[in-house]
Amino acid sequence: MSLRRALVECAVLSLQDSCVLYPCCKGCFSRIDIDSSETRLTCSKCGYSCARELLEYRYRLSVRVARGSCLFGVTIFGNCLNQFFGIHATGLQRFVADKSGYVDALSTSALLVEAVEECFIGKHFIFGIKITENDTEPWLGRPTGSNKMAQLIATQMILPEAADLRGCTVLSYFEEILHKTGEAKHCTTAKAKLQEEPYGQFYTIHKLVVSQMIHFGLLFVFLCLFQDHTVWTALSAPLRPGSSLWD
Known part of the structure; x- marks a missing residue:
């Protein structure tokens, strides 16, 4: 079955999944279970194992997009997202973990989602989507044969030539939000002290x-x-x- 790639420019409407990175196997890129207490983690799919501290992470961005009046979902994996996040996935995971002492872990995750939304939602991107002869093309308004919204996998994500989002990365937004949150927390603490006395x-x-x-x-x-x-x-x-x- 022949494959072809279509470059489709779309506007990002929302996130389909708030989880944008996951612990991955270096061999097959499958998700590795990190809930166990073992010092070494093993991929259940291919058998790859590594020490817990050497575990790597991979990006997975799933968004709902629009092209004209057509709506569909697109999911992008891997290093092609590094330029938009401003750092590789493992580095971002460590950065977030380090900031968990700055604010609590749940708040840090919520702030990261806020930064991702700020970076992507409302902006236009070109997605490189691989399709087969039998695949529908929802951006052309063709019927999918189902009431469900079509879901596609993109292997590439680039900016339109007219767009200039340099410096507007998830990491930069995240650092800015953390700074504002830290200032607000400081003000709240100072106010509490005044209320105590x-x-x-x-x-x-x-x-x-x-x-x-x-x-x-x-x-x-x-x-x-x-x-x-x-x-x-x-x-x-x-x-x-x-x-x-x-x-």
């Missing part, structure tokens, strides 16, 4: 002023009472012969 430094100064006012107030009352006591003592004391009250 109301009004912050101003509250401390206020307490000091009030304390001093109370101190001087009590001193004033004491002096007044002392003066009144002195006057009362003088008034109540018997006068000596030949003396006056003001002697």
Whole structure:
């Protein structure tokens, strides 16, 4: 059965899968199960094994696209996505893992998805799609024989000549989002500290002023009472012969 490649320019509408990389076998590129506690991981398909710390990752980008009024799904694998992500898949996985201490792991994954959406959604790309003589061409509006949206595999993904997205990679978006998240987290922490001690430094100064006012107030009352006591003592004391009250 003969194969041919079609270059189709499409607009990316959304992600079909939020998982954009997976642990892969170097031999057959199949997914490797990493849930086991073994120090060596083995591919269930071809038998390839490697130490857990040497495990490699591979990109898998699955998107829903539109060409005119035609909608279909496209999935792209491998190194052809490196230029759009700004780093190879294993490097991105390690980068994300390192940032998991910066924010929690679930938040890091969500931020990565946000960066992927920012990089791809709403933009136009040319997909190199291999099709056979019997395959339908959904971008031409031909019927697929099913109510389900057609799903195609692309072996190539390039930018249209008019597009200039240099520097706008998933990695750059991810770093920017992490920076903003870090600033927001810092502001939230600072706000929490102020809430723990109301009004912050101003509250401390206020307490000091009030304390001093109370101190001087009590001193004033004491002096007044002392003066009144002195006057009362003088008034109540018997006068000596030949003396006056003001002697």
